[in-house]
Amino acid sequence: MKRRDFIKITAGGVAALALGSGLAPVFRRSEAYGAVGDATNFFLDIMEVEHEMVDGKLVYSWAYAVKESGVQVPSLPGPTLFVRQGSPVNVTLTNTMSDRPTGEAHGFAIFGKNGPIVQSAPLAAGQSTQFTIPGNLAPGTYMYEDWVNPPVGRVLGLHGVLVVMPAAPAGSPYELYPDTAPPVPGWTPYGILPNGHPVRELFNDLGQTAHFPGEPWLPSRQVIWVFSEVDPFFNELASTELIDAGDFQRNFLPQYFTVNGRSGYFSAEDHTHDTTHVHVDFNQPLSYILSGEMESALVGKVGQPILIRNVHVGLDTHSPHTHANHCYCVAVDGEVQDLNIDSNGFPVNGNPRNLGLWWWDTWTMLPGDRKDVLYPMMMPPDIPLETIERIRAGAWHPQLNPNGTQEYMVFDPNDTDGSSIEPLNVGHPPAAPTEFTHLAYPMHSHQEISQTAAGGNYPMGLIIHIMFTGLAPGV
């Protein structure tokens, strides 16, 4: 792209930030994605932006923005906040939108099962407030949103994800995240769970049993998938009018379907990183990733499991389907799945969270749903053994794309010993049958309406790619 053009069409204060580095703010940290925030003085703004759809159309939207050194950096979804368990975060929230239609205010809230965990004051344009995200939140996935006039603000862009990462016990050799092995026995993304707990069993088994050869789950191997939709009609309306929530919910007819604010080719592909890895220092009380820096694809070797945090902020019904592996459901709406079924076959206390870790290839995401699933990155189980033996013998070559940044696995049917590696012509998909094919798959919502953009243009909707880049040791 032409950076000069980018700066030219970028407005006001944001352009000022770009001057120093010559890079626009949203990708200035192209290597180290995560930023460390100040947990005691975190500044979040509400602002107006234009959101570029997959077909290039610009749609008026609202966004949360991080204030870094006094400069607004918008993010849609809002910045993904990683908080270390036990660390409260003090937020100063400012509504920096221009004058809005009479009475319109916006805010910030995190809702739990029993109501709000955090809820800001409603802020008219120009107003500011302070609140604290408490440090006692259980490890897991949370959604934050504009709670005023719901769900209008949330769907028009004011939403984001808060991840609470467990703190390992003080004084243990794993107090700091080493990211090379599970920090302590029994450790999971939800802290240390009791013996026999099915989530603990699953995480204990990964990389440590015959049925999950490879590596254990590492804390950095996680992605966040925020699902949403855009009906440009209402976005346009919102630029001048106050939107009635009932009218909005009855007449919402989305034409764009996004993951992490992007669609189609742009949500599917991640060309710039290797193995899926959130570049965040979990030892910090607060870190964050801006939307322009979020990686969505599942990339890794067979035997490198990835945790997927699904959050649905829109109004549609989604049915995410992963190819190549089924996913284990490990947490729903912030609560960890457990296995407690009585002798009659019913869940103890009638609580569906007691029904165990389902192994899905497709799951349901309703508005507001949060589901954490574990993609095991196991060898796709329906590959015949003869083929697996050829993969092990080297007929599938890990290859680099021309940028040297992204590995693919490519099959050479004439190669029996891995000796005939040829440079790959990007290979997506391979340009000729002899390069047939890399081990790449999609995740898409099987509510296929979500695969369109602007009324057609399949597959420019809610889609992510999954790429196997080799075999982890021991696989």
Add this chain to the structure above:
Amino acid sequence: MSLPIIYRDPKQLANFGNHPDFFEHMKVFVDPPVWAGIPTPDFIQPDPNALLPDGITPRFAAANRRVNNQNREMTNDGVNTESVQFWGFFDDNEPGNEYRFPSQPIRLVEGQIFHGFLHNTSIGGRHTIHWHGMEPTSHNDGVGKLSMEVGSEGYEYQWLASAAGTYFYHCHRNTVLHFEMGMYGMLIIDPQNPNLRAGRRPRRNELVAPYAFGGPGYVRRGNDIVPYDVEAIWVSDDVDPVWHGLSHNQWLSTPKTEPDGDNDAQGNDLGVKFTSVNRLDSKGLHNFNPQYFCISGVPHPWTKLDVLPVEVDENLAFLSPIPATVAPGQTLLVRLLCAAYSLNRYTFEGLDVEVIAMDGRVMGQTPYTRYSAPFKIPAGVPFELTAARRFDLLIRPTSSQVGSHRVLVEFQDHITKVNMGIAETFINVVQPARGRGRGEGPNR
């Protein structure tokens, strides 16, 4: 006023947008290559004499599929009908089977290697087959942009049927339309009868997988393989007749043949011409307004009939009638698939159902699903499924449950969640006539 812009992917364009192959990438993404005469790269030559380790099951199984279209009668009141076009897959070796909706089902045995040949679909028709829930190499996965679409000499998909369960297959080109048009069929993988022994001929009435549609047969439950007497395969689907008048490639983006200077605001030529359909255009693929609500291809209220009217007989689903009949003490296996774009809400009245598998994965099976277990949903308590999800249910009615029990599927709009229609059928628990019933099932 000029506002800051959240770009559709600034990092990717920054890192990759200048690469000369970017244009080609985008073309491939919207318009996958069609390759003719491509052999299955890891093809395993079938050996007709090879058996699985059980000594009974042939190691290889195969199916052919061609594409066809046909009209069938839809109704939503049982009186007024509309002739609606459907597309589907059929086996050209079995003439007469082309008029099924959903498409002709496939049934295999756990452990078999499957070869599924998709013929060239020629005129106007580019298709693939994705074997939903099967997890093979990507070139056998049937997703065009990640491998290829099937060219003039067809393609032979190959995979291992590693896990018994309920699956389906469907076209993965312009899937939003082709799936709605009916280009899908059931794919069932059976566990072999555990009582069979190598070197011994099966006894009379002893079941050998793959089992007949409708039962009896065997199914995995936890670490066991258990018998069932009756099998119902219920696929909920919703039909928007307006969409069924659309053409094969309707509203697809078109790739540019060469850069033409039609660039976006950032100077990138993406290699794609996007279409733009008006928001309220009922032919837009974002605007789905189903009028007919089916179970396994039969529109409600015909789903309630034990005998379909003569005039709709040709119209038939692959497994009919829809109501299931089972005797007290027998076991009914229900395989549910949601093929609707609506949110589907199922209620089984009068009978508890035991969920033994989801998405072709048995619960409570060592080692992979030892983190779960079969569980029950009480009679009358609704549960929800969305597109492509499958539940396998066991129902064991007692003699106190003799009678007709309603099964209700409510179709809720995928956005507003407003009920748009229902489909109803029944589980009829009937005392068998004297001297019949028990003893007919496996191992009674």
